[in-house]
Amino acid sequence: xxxxxxxMDALYQMHIQSVLVEGGAGLLQSFIDEGLWDEARIISNKQxxxxxxxxxxxxxxxxxxxxxxIQSDTIEIFKPKGG
Numbered sequence: 001x002x003x004x005x006x007x008m009d010a011l012y013q014m015h016i017q018s019v020l021v022e023g024g025a026g027l028l029q030s031f032i033d034e035g036l037w038d039e040a041r042i043i044s045n046k047q048x049x050x051x052x053x054x055x056x057x058x059x060x061x062x063x064x065x066x067x068x069x070i071q072s073d074t075i076e077i078f079k080p081k082g083g
Contacts, residue, residue, distance in 0.1 A: 029057040
């Protein structure tokens with residue numbers, strides 16, 4: 001069985017209405033694929049050179065609603081399109 005629906009059911013039973021998910025690309029992609037997200041924050045830094053890393057999850061149809069610059073970091077805030 002899929003773990004994400006089971007986890008969401010348990011959270012609902014505990015009356016938890018909001019969850020912040022931080023994790024690897026696989027975990028984040030699982031929530032995205034299930035349609036269980038209402039905001040994504042992507043933090044990038046063009047000055048930071050790390051070499052090859054893991055690809056970020058794909059959020060699909062989304063709308064950028066804000067962008068914040070803090071020193072050399074850029075934080076882009078996305079919402080699901082139509083959400």
